[in-house]
Amino acid sequence: MDQLITRLSKHRGLALLAAPAAGVALVAAACGSVGVTGPAYGGNGSPTGSASGRTTAGGNPYRAAPASTGAVSIKVAMSGLGSFLTDGHGRTLYLFTRDTGNMSSCTGGCASVWPAVTSSTAAQVGTGASASLLGTASNAGGQQITYNGHPLYYYVGDANPGDTNGERLNQFGGLWYEVSPSGVQVSQ
Numbered sequence: 001m002d003q004l005i006t007r008l009s010k011h012r013g014l015a016l017l018a019a020p021a022a023g024v025a026l027v028a029a030a031c032g033s034v035g036v037t038g039p040a041y042g043g044n045g046s047p048t049g050s051a052s053g054r055t056t057a058g059g060n061p062y063r064a065a066p067a068s069t070g071a072v073s074i075k076v077a078m079s080g081l082g083s084f085l086t087d088g089h090g091r092t093l094y095l096f097t098r099d100t101g102n103m104s105s106c107t108g109g110c111a112s113v114w115p116a117v118t119s120s121t122a123a124q125v126g127t128g129a130s131a132s133l134l135g136t137a138s139n140a141g142g143q144q145i146t147y148n149g150h151p152l153y154y155y156v157g158d159a160n161p162g163d164t165n166g167e168r169l170n171q172f173g174g175l176w177y178e179v180s181p182s183g184v185q186v187s188q
Contacts, residue, residue: 090161148183
């Protein structure tokens with residue numbers, strides 16, 4: 001072993017760096033292209049799959065965050081865990097246990113996976129929700145809708161109305177839960 005080290009140390013050329021550099025390049029290339037469909041990779045940047053992980057042409061299994069246009073309607077739906085809040089399109093709304101009061105703790109990478117529910121106007125109360133629990137809080141993205149003081153979020157892994165794939169996930173330093181009509185976390 002000592003002879004090998006001595007021999008390698010005498011030949012300090014580019015040849016010694018070639019093999020490790022090639023390995024790093026291969027790993028970087030493999031990791032950089034998995035599930036990417038943006039324009040830089042020949043896609044159009046549009047989502048191409050579902051939360052189940054089924055994708056088309058190697059696309060991202062998650063959908064883009066819902067656009068906030070106009071008023072958001074907050075209503076109640078049912079799942080195996082019980083009643084929970086959705087928006088007017090049936091997209092599940094979540095709370096983040098790391099938030100303090102009505103202040104969001106979800107920024108940067110967190111906000112790309114858990115986009116805030118925002119509205120340019122006051123939120124509308126739908127079936128089963130309580131108007132007295134609705135509110136707003138200012139965040140970097142504008143006015144975030146709150147319910148019982150909890151900032152509300154979507155989960156990009158919910159591809160279809162009624163999906164609850166974000167329930168009880170432990171991400172970005174806290175747990176994520178569906179929100180009950182009384183404004184607390186839904187859990188078993």
